[in-house]
Amino acid sequence: MTRSQWSDQEIETLFKKLPKVNDNRNPEEIYQQISRKVIRKKPAVKWIPAFAAVAALIVFTVLSSSLLQFNHSEQSKADKSTTEKAASESAGAGKKEDQQSDITKQESNDQDQQLPDNEDTPIEEAAEAPMDKEGQTEMLTEKQTKQLQTAALKTTSVYPGDLAEHSVLTIGIPDQQLNYYIPVSYIVNKTDHQGKLESLKQKMADVMEENFGLSDFYPLNVELTAGKEQGAVNINFTGGNTSAFGDNEAFFINALSETFRYDDEISKLTFSTDGKPGAEFSHMGPTQEEKINKIPMRAILLHKLNPESSALFVPSYNSYETIEAAFEEMKKLNEGASVSASVDQAINVAEFKASGEKLAVTFAKDTMIEESESHLRSIEAILLLAREFGYKKVQFVNSNIQTLGNLDLSQEIMVPVAPNKTS
Structure with missing residues (x-):
């Protein structure tokens, strides 16, 4: 730093030449003026940060409870019991230490109340069910197993x-x-x-x-x-x-x-x-x-050369005068032949009734349609049979279930365009 060109004595002389400043007020008057300014100063608002913290904690509690309800709504009662036990232990420890606030206690209670008792796990989450203490996946209910099987059932024809x-x-x-x-x-x-x-x-x-x-x-x-x-x-x-x-x-x-x-x-x-x-x-x-005979009036059979080959629909060699006769052929068991019955023996039809291009198929009273591959194949074979006789759509009557695979049995179904869809 550059040294000042002024000496201490010269600086002192300059200060002496400055005009004098006199304050004629007495000390008491000065003190009162200062006191009034201090009194008018607003006190610091210390409760706002505390209020903001409480509000943030409440919002966090609500969001956390909602997320817990969404993510854990399908947990078993065992998980709920574990959560309640942990919450109880945490509350006990907080009571002994006398440090837990009322808001924290309320958060714990809200979370416990929002844990559901629902045991019906949806299909989408059943496959990822929580693991028990032995590390084994919880078993699906019989209803859920049927729903999974039904979801996997697909028709094999082109519609x-x-x-x-x-x-x-x-x-x-x-x-x-x-x-x-x-x-x-x-x-x-x-x-x-x-x-x-x-x-x-x-x-x-x-x-x-x-x-x-x-x-x-x-x-x-x-x-x-x-x-x-x-x-x-x-x-x-x-x-x-x-x-x-x-x-x-x-x-x-x-x-x-x-x-x-x-x-x-x-x-x-x-x-x-x-x-x-x-x-x-x-x-x-x-x-x-x-x-080309577009309405050959043939039965629909099932071709399966061996257990490893695909099961394919195939028209019969012979034609039939009535759709009832063709349907009976579709239920015959041909031992040792390359073709077999395409309709399950448990499926019986009481009546085939034609109305223009529509065919009404009434199931017998003893027929109980099951959600299985065999019964879906049987229904599809009947749809193909209707096509063989020139019908455009089929209405199933007296079905005990509404849907089978991707077919709605309660509505009119358009017959397939062609069988055996492949890639």
């Missing part, structure tokens, strides 16, 4: 609701004995008629029939194109290779008929050879077209 923005492609695949044609359905993006045919040919090339326990039948060595007539698909044989099917030409045509009969836009197959109309078959002779 109109699945096709709001999509289309369905179905491939009819013969079984290994070439007795039945099992329809396997895929949901694809919507496109025009030719685009659907291209997608179908790709699915035929990609399908792994052995995964379904079926015969290796696809792809076909033919050209599939939109027919010249509306509602027709043309099958063109190149190089006159119709003889490649040998004695299986009927199976070939039946497989294609099963493939296209689920498409409402297609009603017949036309044939050509090297672009010329008609094809020569060894047994059928010259053939130019084959109409």
Whole structure:
């Protein structure tokens, strides 16, 4: 720091030259003026911080109680007992020390009161039930177990609701004995008629029939194109290779008929050879077209080659004059056959009653529908049966339950568009 150029003596001389300041007041007058100012000064408000702290504690208590009620509303009585015991011990310790405030006691009481006694744990939280002292998950009630099973039940067919923005492609695949044609359905993006045919040919090339326990039948060595007539698909044989099917030409045509009969836009197959109309078959002779039977009036059976293969719906080989006769066929147990009953023996129908495109199915009085895979499959088989006979929707009557899987049995149900939905 720079030293001052002024000496102490010079500074003292300068102070002496300053004008004198005189206060003519006496000491008592000065004291009174100072006292008045001190009296007018407002005392510090010390209760505001305390009030704010109490208010914050009350808000914290309410929020904590709400969170505890939300997060622990499904705890068992064992958890409640543990909480009450801990709260009691805490209250006792606070009483001995005489340091616990009334607000803290109120918080403890509020939390104890808000712990519920409800023992019905929702399905969503039942899977994450609290652990007991032995580290084992609490057992689900019988009602909750049924609810979980029902939630897992799903239909296996394609329904109109699945096709709001999509289309369905179905491939009819013969079984290994070439007795039945099992329809396997895929949901694809919507496109025009030719685009659907291209997608179908790709699915035929990609399908792994052995995964379904079926015969290796696809792809076909033919050209599939939109027919010249509306509602027709043309099958063109190149190089006159119709003889490649040998004695299986009927199976070939039946497989294609099963493939296209689920498409409402297609009603017949036309044939050509090297672009010329008609094809020569060894047994059928010259053939130019084959109409597709949209209402074959067949029963719906269940195909399951072995325990490892998928259970698939399959139309019967024979047709039936009445829907009652077809239904009886669907309940027959065929021991040792590749097809079996699709309707559970416990499900009996008292009446089938048609009204235009609607079919009313009245269950017998002794029929009790259960929330099981077997009964859901039975109901879906009846819906497919209605489709085989040309009905568009089904109303189930006298059902003891309202819903089964994702089906509402109390309402009219649209029949499936195609069976055996797969990815």
